[in-house]
Amino acid sequence: MVPQKINWFKYSSPATFYFLAGKMIPWFAGAAVAFFAWGLYLGFFAAPTDAQQGEAYRIIFLHVPAAWMSMFIYVVMAGWAGLGLVLNTRLSSMMASALAPTGAMFTFLALWSGALWGKPTWGAYWVWDARLTSELILLFLYIGFMSLQATIEDPRRADRAGAVLALVGVVNVPIIYFSVRWWNTLHQGASVSLTQAPAMAAVMLQGMLVMALACWMYSIAVVLARVRCIILERERHSAWVAEFLEGERQ
C-alpha cells in the first residue's frame, strides 16, 4: 500500500486555514478557561504560603508564565516571519503579524507583575538590571515590529520589513533567558531548569505549569481569531471571501 501523502501546503492556503482556524478556536478557548481555573485554584488554594516571601510570592503563578510566553511568542513570531520571507508564503507572514500584539501584551504583563513583585521583595519597582532591561527591549521590539508594519502601505513589503526586524531582534531572547546566569543580577535564577531538580514545592511548580498551559491555550485562541481578521482584510478581493460574505448575509 502506498502511504497517503498529506499535502501540508493545502493548509498554507489562507482560505483553507480561515475555516480550519474557526473550528479550532472554541476548543482552545475552552481549554484556556479550564486551565486558568485549575491553575488559579492551585496557585491560590492548594499552594501554601511561602516561608520567606509570605503571600507576595503568589505573583509567580502569573509572572513566570507571562515571561515565558513573551519570549516564546517572539521566537514563534520570528520563525513565521522568516518562513514568510524565505518561502514567500502569505499565511506565514499573517501569522507573524497576528502574534505580535499578544506577545507584546504578555511582555507588558511580565514587566508589570515583575514590578509589583519587586517592590515588596527587593524594595524597588524597577532596577536597570540585565534581566529587566532585556525584557524591556523585548517590549520595544514588539512595538517596533507592529509600528513598522503599520507604516508600510503595501502588506507584502510590510511583511518583509517586519521579518527582517523580527529576525534581528531574536538575538535578544537568549540574552533575556541567560541574563541571570551571565551577569550578576538582582533577579533570581531560572525557576525551572531541565538539568536540575526544581527548587520549589511540587504544588507550586504544578500551579505554574498549569498557568503556563492556560496562557498557551489563550494565546492560540486569540491569535487564531486575529489571524482570521487579517486573512479577511488581506484577501478581500479574492473570490472565496466574496462567496463567504454572500453566505454571511443570508
Place this chain on the structure above:
Amino acid sequence: MIWGSMETFLAMGGYAFYVWGSYGMAIVLLAGEILLVVGRRRTTLRRLSLTRRMTAKDRNETAA
C-alpha cells in the same frame, strides 16, 4: 480552605496591592485583547460587506 475567611484571602497577608494589582492587570489586558479582536472582526465583516454592496451597486448603475 487555607484562608479561613474571605477577608484574609483578600488581604493576601498584607500584600493585597501587589498580588491583586498583578492579577487585576492580567484580567484587564486579557479581557481588553479579547474585546479588541471581537471588535476587529465585526468591523472587518461590516466594512467588507458594505464595500461589496457598494461596488455591486456601482456596477449595476453603469450597466443601466
